[in-house]
Amino acid sequence: MAMATDVPKDSFRLSMLIYDTRYRSYTIQIVVLILFAMAVAWLLNNTVQNLAVRGKQFDYSFLWQRAGYDIGQQLIPYTNDSTHFRALLVGLLNTLVVAFWGCIFATILGVIVGVLRLSNNWLIGRLMTIYVEIFRNVPLLLWILLSYVILSETTPQPRDFRVTDEMAAAGEEPAASMMLFDTVAVTNRGTNIPAPLFDRGLGTLDLGFMTLNLTFWAILAVIAGSIWVNRRILASARAQQEATGDRPVTWWKSILVLFAPTILLLVALGFHLEIPELRGFNFAGGILVAHSFTALTIALSLYTAAFIAEIVRAGILAISRGQTEAAFALGLRPNRTMSLIILPQALRVIIPPLISQYLNLTKNTSLGIAVSYLDLRGTLGGISLNQTGRELECMLLMMLIYLSISLIISSLMNLYNKSVQLKAR
Amino acid sequence: MSDTHALTVTFVRDTMLPPAPPPVGERGAVKWMRENLFSTPLNIALTVVGLLAVYALVTAALPWWLNSVWNAGSLSECRQIVAASAGEGATGACWAMIRERWHQFLFGFYPPSQYWRPVLALGLLAAALAPVLFAGQKRNLTIVLGSVAVYLLVTLYLAATPAGAFALSIAVILGMIGLAQVQPGRLLWFTLLYPALCFWLLWGGSIWSPVVVMAGFALLYGVFRLASPVIGLAPGAAAGILVAVLWWLYLDIPTARALQQALPFGLQSVNSDQFGGFLLAIVIGVTGITFSLPIGILLALGRQSDMLIVKTLSVGFIEFIRGVPLITLLFTASLLLQYFLPPGTTFDIILRVIILVTFFAAAYLAEVIRGGLAALPRGQYEAADALGLDYWRAQRLIILPQALKVSIPAIVSTFIGLFKDTTLVAFVGLMDPLKGVTQIVRADINWKGIYWEPYIFVGAIFFIICFGMSRYSMYLEQKLKTDHR
Structure with a gap:
């Protein structure tokens, strides 16, 4: 029995680059790399030529020039004398604030709808199915436009709220009235909501490049501190439970720690609400929320909630009944079984798609352009772009910002995913 | 033992009693409602809320639907008609707007005399998709192609299609129905040709530009078939792609122009x-x-x-x-x-x-x-x-x-x-x-x-x-x- 002990030494031939699996992957990768480099070089070359033809430079110095336009909704101080960069920040914050409220409302509504769709109540189940199917199968743009049109074209004018002396004498009601105990007025110009005011505010701190509203940050710090202390209390209670078997009563401590410091601080700062009032032809006082913001938030929440409802439903259905039965067999009570x-x-099933829905919602805020909401796309990619004529710089910067938001969220998601993943072989 | 039983008991029933009907609460609509609408206090509350929501929706929307106006020239005319027929303050939908503007919703500013082209392209799209969606299923294919034929007959007639195009498209679709009975697999060829056909139908212009572009693909395939036995699969494919790209880059436009001059045929672009x-x-x-x-x-x-x-x-x-x-x-x-x-x-x-x-x-x-x-x-x-x-x-x-x-x-x-x-x-x-x-x-x-x-x-x-x-x-x-x- 002659055993083939030595592999015949084959000399290297050129055709092995294609037909030998040991070398083929290198060949393919090198070819791909060359093609890619050529494509990039071609694009760059074209861009340089085009810029030269148009007599433009590629630089971002325009960001520090005066913007010269007004933005209706601004979370940080901004005037038309501010720079384009400041406008960018205002726009970015506007994007994020819509995304924030949209995510919160969509999650609440989506979880409720998803759970109700599974309920054994026939009527409610059908109604929720109709809601989900209608909102999932019709473009988001329609919901945004429709809510905006309804808000701005069917709501009363400010003068409809007026009660004149003759009307008061005749005992007539005005054509429109304020909602929620006379604190909120929805007119065709926007929604007037009460504004929080502080008699003894802490003022602002000027850091040179930005100003800090000390009152806001103080309240935020106190709330964060309360939450932290509450977690410490719960942790020590758990430790004591594990050591002795008895869990100390903590609920009154938790309530005290969570709410008392904030309430005390608010009282100390002289917190009260400024309620909008009809003065002359318009409402004064309070905060005027533009309809573009309201419509965008409503539409995004309703649309995304339909998707979240499906995710929640799928997540609950994915847990087999045996799990519940096993938990009951172990003697766990229903709420312990749930938790x-x-x-x-x-x-584990719900969170990854849920976060990608949040991502979608954040990207969909760019549809605010349909109702002239000045978000990042409206400021940097809209008015700034048109005023300075720097398409290339503005678009690239805007894509970069959106991309960083998405990548931050998706890397968090991947971290979470790794920590809860079931280990396969 | 069994004997003693028979002797001691005077009466033994030897036929089954007819089964009694279930109690009223356990059958029919009552049972269904008890189980699906009113099983728990929470469910009862949900049902009531649901019914209220449905009621609010119906009372708001139903009169609006029922008072719909289909014939009017403007929104104010619509409102007058609604007020006249249903009384002051009544709401009514004004579908007259759709009636007047439906063609813009469907076609934009496409020339009205050419509406038959997108209509035909849509019908043929269904015909081209059918072999992919229902691969090899004669029955489904025939149903889809048959409905396409009916659709084309009706819509092409309504869109005032030129007689030649009308006859040709009906002939094509009937031919496809025939082919579906014999060799349903061959229908895929129509699917492959469809993109060029659709492009030509929608944008119009000379028929030769899409034909010449498709000829590039034919060239690619031909070179690949001829060359691959000689120089191997991968180089054969590369040669085919190279020839096709050269064709598209250099010969495509001149050939199309020459053909158009020799045999002018096209649609309004x-x-x-x-x-x-x-x-x-x-x-x-x-x-x-x-x-x-x-x-x-x-x-x-x-x-x-x-x-x-x-x-x-x-x-x-x-x-x-x-x-x-x-x-x-x-x-x-x-x-x-x-x-x-x-x-x-x-x-x-x-x-x-x-x-x-x-x-x-x-x-x-x-x-x-x-x-x-x-x-x-x-x-x-x-x-x-x-x-x-x-x-x-x-x-x-x-x-x-x-x-x-x-x-x-x-x-x-x-x-x-x-x-x-x-x-x-x-x-x-x-x-x-x-x-x-x-x-x-x-x-x-x-x-x-x-x-x-x-x-x-x-x-x-x-x-x-x-x-x-x-x-x-x-x-x-x-x-x-x-x-x-």
């Missing part, structure tokens, strides 16, 4:  | 800015769907690949596209492409938008398909390796059929998303049905202040198409289900 057995497993 | 409404949405949507699937599959395979450079490039592309909103990509199409292409190049805005929409959908599809690939047990890959299949055979025969099957629902929902996103082209100046056309209608002095009717009309059409797609995906999922769970 210890069902939720941890359902969340 | 239509500019891209005349496209609008659902015609535009369907053109962008269908082209995007068709081309994004293969690109998405390639990207997903690239992302799963062992080759570092291919993998990095795929990941970079996918993450970049998924990380930015579609609107910014559309603005890239309208503002930035002029920077990236050689100076002086201009090409059609619809084409630019289609390219970027396709890339956008492809990146999302790649992630969906990657999910399907990851869901396959490792054993499938190992089994393919153990059988000695090479990479492409393993993918084609073992991996992709299973991975694609798993990801069908997600793929279809990406397609639905793409179709809904076609409305965003309004922001680069194209006339989509939702913002473009509706804005034009609402800007008209006659229809100023109308909002429910156009949005309900457009929304209903979108709903029908998207809902239809999701139902088809459920059918496909059921059909392809092979496990026995």
Whole structure:
């Protein structure tokens, strides 16, 4: 029995670059790399030529020039004398604030709808199915436009709220009235909501490049501190439970720690609400929320909630009934079963698609252009772009900002995903 | 023992009693309502809330529907008619607007004398899709092709089609029905020809330009078939692509021009800015769907690949596209492409938008398909390796059929998303049905202040198409289900 002990030494031939699996992957990668480099070089070359033809430079110095336009909704101080960069920041904050409220409302509504769709109530189940199917199968743009049109064309004018002396004498009601105990007025110009005011505010701190509203940050710090202390209390209670078997009563401590410091601070700062009032032809006082913001938030929440509802439903359905039965067999009570057995497993299924829905919502805020909402796309990619004529710089910067938001969220998601993933072989 | 029993008991019943009917609370509508509407206090409360909601909705919407006006020249006339017929203060829908403007919602500013062309293209689209959607099923194919024939007969007649085109299209569809009975597989050839045909029908112009472009593909295939036995598969394919590219670059336009001079034949050409409404949405949507699937599959395979450079490039592309909103990509199409292409190049805005929409959908599809690939047990890959299949055979025969099957629902929902996103082209100046056309209608002095009717009309059409797609995906999922769970 002659064993083939030595592999015949084959000399290297050129055709092995294609037909030998040992070398083929290198060949393919090198070809791809060359093609890619050529494509990039071609694009760059074209861009340089085009810029030269148009007599333009590629630089971002325009960001520090005067913007010269007004923005209706501004979370940080901004005037038309501010720079384009400041306008960019205002726009970015406007994008984020819509995304923030949209995510919160969409999650609340989506979870409720998803759970109700699974309920054994026939009527409610059908109604929720109709809601989900209608909102999922019609473009988001329609919901944005429709809510904007309804808000701005069917709501009363400010003068409809007026009660004249003759009307008061005749006992007539005005054509329109304010909502929520006379604190909120929805007119065709916007929604007037009460504004929080402080008699003894802490003022602002000027850091040179930006100003800090000390009152706001103080309240935020106190709330964060309360939450932290509450977590410490719960942790020590758990430690004591594990050591002795008895769990100390903590609920009154938690309530005290969570609410008392904030309330005390608010009282100390002289907190009260400024309620909008009809003066002359318009409402004064309070905060005027533009309809573009309201419409965008409503439409994004309703649309995304339909998707979240499906995700929640799928997550709950994915947990087999045996899990619940096993938990009952172990003697766990229903709410312990929910919190210890069902939720941890359902969340593993729910959270990744949920976060990608949040991402979608954040990207969809750019549809605010349809209702002239000045978000990042409206400021940097809209008015700034048109005023300075720097398409290339503005578009690239805008894409970069959106991309960083998305990548930050998706890397968090991947971290979470790794930590809860079931380990396969 | 049994005997003693029979002797001691005087009466033994030897027939069964007829079963008593279940109690009233345990049968029929009462039982159903008790179980499905009023089982617990919470359920009762929910039912009451649900009924109230339905009642509020019906009382608000029903009179509005019932008082609909179909014949009027303006919104104020509509309101007068409603007030006259249903009394002062009554609400009524004004569908007269749809009656007057439906053609703009469907076709934009497409020349009315040429409406038969998009109508024909849509009918033939269904005929071209049928062999793909219902591969080899004679019965379904015949049903679809038969309904296409009926649809064409009716709509082409209504759209005042020239007699020649009418006869030719009916002949084509009847021929396809005949072919479906004999060799349903051959119908795929029509599907392959359809893109060029559709392009020619919609944009018009000389018939020779699409023919010459298709000749490039024929050339590619011919060279590949001739050369591959001699120089091997991969070099053969490369040679074919090279010849085809050279054809398209240098010989395409002169040949088309020469043929047009020799045999002038064509349709009235239509500019891209005349496209609008659902015609535009369907053109962008269908082209995007068709081309994004293969690109998405390639990207997903690239992302799963062992080759570092291919993998990095795929990941970079996918993450970049998924990380930015579609609107910014559309603005890239309208503002930035002029920077990236050689100076002086201009090409059609619809084409630019289609390219970027396709890339956008492809990146999302790649992630969906990657999910399907990851869901396959490792054993499938190992089994393919153990059988000695090479990479492409393993993918084609073992991996992709299973991975694609798993990801069908997600793929279809990406397609639905793409179709809904076609409305965003309004922001680069194209006339989509939702913002473009509706804005034009609402800007008209006659229809100023109308909002429910156009949005309900457009929304209903979108709903029908998207809902239809999701139902088809459920059918496909059921059909392809092979496990026995």
